[in-house]
Structure formats: structure tokens, C-alpha cells
Amino acid sequence: MARKMIIAGNWKMNKTPSETRSFIEELKPLVAGADAEVVCCVPAIDIIPAVEAAKGSNIVIGAENMYFEEKGAFTGEIAPNMLVDAGVTYVILGHSERREYFAETNETVNKKVKKAFEHGLKPIVCCGETLTQREQGITLDWIRQQIKIAFLDVTPEQAKEAVIAYEPIWAIGTGKVATTEQAQEVCGAIRQLIAEIYDEATAEAIRIQYGGSVAPKNAAELFAQPDIDGGLVGGASLKADFGQVVCYK
């Protein structure tokens, strides 16, 4: 069975709740005809207005992070059941910015992935190499390690529902998009790794996105690659451009 494409915006730390309402309203008609699944991953405070504004449309709302405990004395954190109750479907976990600025590790990402599944949330698990790692020729080793640890103790049934986002760090926010060959090579290697960890059926079902300077001008070529099932979009997801990325065909 063919995988459904999934194109997700990652708003990062942008848009207030009122900006969220008006932007989702603007987006609705622009994405209404999309074949792909359309997701907006928004800051925690924007989740409720985003869910309300998206009601009745084909836009699904995601979160950008989540904590791995159920509740308690964790000032400033967001629990999985809070996301579920607010109407969230997807949650980005292990974004490179969280790893770099907020001390996320492969181990905390794994705890979060398992916790998300316990609550029926679908994780968008991020991985990606630095420019130095690419130049050192260790990209695939690095990505394999990130993914292997992120999926420790995750069942094949759960893994089938996961999304993996391959985001080379040197391509994020730089306008320097990976070539389609580079993006396909890594996404293909990730699918092969999933087949090794689980089986062919899981590898065929899991969706793998490319992220890093995705824009209307490069979306169609990237998304036509056999192992790229959509994108995780930063800057271009904040503007009407997102409509063009989502309707890339």
C-alpha cells in the first residue's frame, strides 16, 4: 500500500495565539485540495487556538515538544495527556534545536517517543548530522545511532505509526537545501535500518520526511524521491508559501 505523504510545518518559536488564529484561517483554503496529510506543529500556547481554528478542515495540529513524565513537579514542562486533551495528533521529538539548546539526548528522545505512544500521540522523530560530521564521512553512522536509540523498546506496531524527519543541521534555516541525491540517500538508509530493526512491512509503512530549507521551489523534486514521504518545514511554514509546499504537485 502506498504511504500517504505528510507535510508538517514546524513553527518553532513564532506566532502569538491571535496570530495563530488568523494564520490558520488564511491557510485553510490554500491547503484544502492537498493530497498529503497537512500538519502544523505549533508552540504549546498556540495549540488550543490552532485546534479551534482548524476544526472542520484538513489541517491537523501537532506540538513541538513534550516531557516524558506523566505529571508533577517539572516546572515549565508539558505532559502528554495535556497535548491529547488539547486535540494534538503529532509531536515533534528530538529536533536538533532541542538537542543543541535544551540538552536533549538520544536517551531522552527515546523516553519521549515511548511516552508519546503510550498516550496515542504520533511522534515525528528528528535526526540529522552537522556539516562537520558530513565532511568526516560519518553521516550514516550518526543517523543510525540516533534512530536506533530513539526506537529502543518501541514495538513494530508503534513504529509503523511513527514519522522520522531527516534534517541535516547545515540545511536548517540556511537556504542551503540538501541535494535530492543526498536527501534520498539518507532517507533510503533510514528505511533500510528500520527493516533491520523490525521487518520489511514496518519499513514500508513508516513515513520519512526531509527537512531543511524546504520551499515551494524545491518541494516537488524532493518529495518525488522514493524514500521521501513529505517534509518538515520551518521558515516556509510561517507564510502562505506553506500552501504551495503542501500542494507541491
Ligand code: 13P
Ligand atoms: P527551515 O525549513 O527553516 O530550514 O527549518 C527546517 C526545520 O528545522 C524544520 O523542523
